[in-house]
Amino acid sequence: MSEPSIVPPHTRTIVELGMGDGRVLEALAQGDPQTVYIGIELDREQCDRARERIRLQNAFVMQGSFEELVPRFPDESIDGFIAILPDPSFIDQKKEEQWRPFYKTMQAKLKRPGAFRIVTEITDELLQPVGQDAFDLWSVWLAETFRSLGFKVADMREGSPAEYSSRCLDQFRGDPERIRMVTIDLVKS
Numbered sequence: 001m002s003e004p005s006i007v008p009p010h011t012r013t014i015v016e017l018g019m020g021d022g023r024v025l026e027a028l029a030q031g032d033p034q035t036v037y038i039g040i041e042l043d044r045e046q047c048d049r050a051r052e053r054i055r056l057q058n059a060f061v062m063q064g065s066f067e068e069l070v071p072r073f074p075d076e077s078i079d080g081f082i083a084i085l086p087d088p089s090f091i092d093q094k095k096e097e098q099w100r101p102f103y104k105t106m107q108a109k110l111k112r113p114g115a116f117r118i119v120t121e122i123t124d125e126l127l128q129p130v131g132q133d134a135f136d137l138w139s140v141w142l143a144e145t146f147r148s149l150g151f152k153v154a155d156m157r158e159g160s161p162a163e164y165s166s167r168c169l170d171q172f173r174g175d176p177e178r179i180r181m182v183t184i185d186l187v188k189s
Contacts, residue, residue, distance in 0.1 A: 012079040015040065017066045018086055022050025022059075024164050028082075029059035035079075040066040067102055073109045080115040081106055084160070085168050085181075091120050093141060100149065107150050107188055116151065116186040119160045121172060121179050129177040139182055151186035158182055 012035040019025045019039030029037040037059045041047045047063040054061065062069055083090070090099045110116065122138045124130050135158070143153045160169055160181045172179045 011035065013038065013077070014080040014082065015070070015073075015078055017070070017081060017083045018042070019050060019061070020046050020084075020166050020168070022046075022054050022061065023166050024082070024084060025050065025059055025061075026054045026056065027163065027165070029054070029056045033058050036060070038062060040064065040069050042066075070102070070109060071105055075108050076111045076114075078109045078114060079111055080117070081110070082117045084119045084164060084166065085172070086118070086120060091118070091142075093138075096145065100145075103146070103149050110188040112188055114188040115154070116146075116188075117183065118186070119164065119169070119181060119183045121181045123179050127178055130180045135180050135182075142182065142184060146184070146186050150189055152189040153184060154187045155185040156182065 012032075014028065014035055014037050016025050016028075016037065016039045019041045020043075022039055022041075025037050025039040029035070033056075035058065038061075039050060039054075039059070040062045041050065042063070042065050044063055047061055050061045089095055090102065092099075106116070120142070122130055122135060124134075139156065143156060147153065158180065159176075160173070160183055172181060
């Protein structure tokens with residue numbers, strides 16, 4: 001007779017990249033006990049905070065670089081990825097050639113039709129308010145970039161989901177003229 005699994009039966013697996021202190025991961029896992037949520041965070045202190053706060057059978061915390069951990073998942077094994085305010089080196093237009101390979105790898109790990117939600121921000125280099133034209137151009141660039149990586153844009157809207165809370169999200173929401181956020185829901189095409 002085999003040992004029972006410590007992982008509860010589930011129908012989906014969602015991975016949060018750079019989960020910080022785990023607030024979003026915890027909220028999502030509480031609201032959907034049939035899905036397994038995996039949070040990846042490089043910062044050991046943030047991981048320790050997340051492990052202390054999250055006491056759910058369907059939420060797991062992995063300490064390490066998502067660039068190293070995501071390639072270890074089998075291809076077409078993940079239902080969804082979430083990235084909230086990724087480090088600029090993983091979304092910055094000037095560094096696109098550096099981060100494109102990671103998102104291509106991530107796309108290979110998604111089941112069909114796997115989803116990827118990214119919440120990111122644009123700021124002015126001089127911290128002046130970001131105008132609508134600049135915001136629109138940046139948003140179009142993001143959408144086109146992810147389309148070129150094999151994603152279809154399912155939804156795109158200004159701001160971040162109200163149900164998401166983190167230290168940075170809450171801070172950025174307090175300055176919506178100078179820190180403009182966008183949420184993009186992408187689907188593996």
